[in-house]
Amino acid sequence: MSAGGEPTDGWRLPVAYDRSGRIFGEAELTELAEVLAAGALTRWGGxxxxxxxxxxxxxxxxxYAVAVSSGSAALHVALAVLDLPPGTEVITSPVTDMGTVIGIVCAGLVPVFADVDPATGLVTPETVAACLxxxxxxxLPVHLHGRCAxxxxxxxxxxxxxxxxxxxxxQAHFARRAGVAAGTTGVFGCFSxxxxxxxxxxxxxxxxxxxRQLAEQARIFQNKGWLRGESGAQAYPLLGVNYRMGELAAAVxxxxxxxxxxxxxxRRASYAVVAGCLRDDPDVRVLGERPDEYAxxxxxxxxxxxxxxxxxxxRLMSALHAEGLPFALGGIGPDPIYRVEAIRGKRTPGGAxxxxxxxxxxxxxxxxxxxxGAQWFLTHTLTLNWNEGITVSDAERVADGIRRAVAAVRVTPEHQERHVR
Ligand SMILES: Cc1ncc(COP(=O)(O)O)c(C=O)c1O
Known part of the structure; x- marks a missing residue:
């Protein structure tokens, strides 16, 4: 380690925000080239x-699937076309991204937050039932970190x-629980x-x-409410938004x-290496799959x-950062999502x-x-964006770094006694 704590041999954890952690290669280039050659960058004509x-x-x-411009947009579209009375309530998780709440609020619906199982960060039928x-x-359950509620x-x-x-x-593309994929049980499944x-x-x-009907409504709503007939005539049966996915994004x-x-x-192979390395460590638990789960x-x-x-x-988060591991406390910080100013203050345009x-x-x-449950989860769980660039040897370094950071911060009663004396 350097004095600042960063690994000194140039090792850097592959991250999802550049090519170190992503596979964007020939296949993506070929698809993109086909779009440019065809010249239709909007989905109409492509x-x-x-x-x-x-x-x-x-x-x-x-x-049915309908492609849109973001995960927040997918949630907004789904909730909007369900046509629920304005001001009625959607029970969701307080351990989530702002996009979940944005989708609810933009559909004119009020978010109600259920507690989560502290062991997983997932809402359960019991915690949701308590909010009815x-x-x-x-x-609106959130499948978290690659696992299924x-x-x-x-x-x-x-x-x-x-x-x-x-x-x-x-956060859980193609994760399965009891053989059922995340997003395929409800009337809608939404993905970023x-x-x-x-x-x-x-x-x-x-x-x-x-x-079929809801899929059709979703298709219309995300296309500015435009019912695009064979003739291209402009019929607008409802007011929608423009959340269309462009052809370049679709190609990738x-x-x-x-x-x-x-x-x-x-992702699964490298995750298993970290879990395996830390299996017998009494001071840290790697969240794992249930027997009926594929994360x-x-x-x-x-x-x-x-x-x-x-x-x-x-302090543990800082020690992990010093090991070159950019863990985030709780994934979203130590507070539930409803503590952010926008939600607690209900900051919508014009003060409405x-x-x-x-x-x-x-x-x-x-x-x-x-x-x-959420409070405990968010203050005792640390998350690190995982990605397909992380190799088995990276994963071993991740496990070593976690072990060292935990050892540096873990204060045992014996430790404390020594310090007090
Ligand atoms: C659980 C969850 N819901 C919704 C979103 C919103 O997706 P997007 O950023 O594509 O709008 C995200 C994005 O991180 C997310 O993790």
Missing amino acids: EKADAFEREWAARLGVP GPRTRAV DAAGLARLADRHGLALVEDAS LQQSKVVSCGEGGVLVTAD ARAQLHRVETILQR SWWCLAIQCDWLPDLATAR RLPWSLPGAADHDYDALHHP
């Missing part, structure tokens, strides 16, 4: 977005209460194709559904999808039960506080929420 949708749907075994109320209309259990709960189930599978995601085109998204997404087996296999590891997640307070968790201010909507006080 073939790539159509092909990507067909192939994404086929790989998940669902009838007279305004609840949908449940209990979509079957949540679907049963949703069915019992007449609610729509919409899955946010942005942003730079760090398992299948990526830089910025993009896609939603899937088995419902398609090539990535063709190589997804390699991507998944590499697609968007993140490496570790938990340390012994962390006594936030200050120590932050929409949708919370709609007649009949509840003006939730998110500051008053107490979610012990």
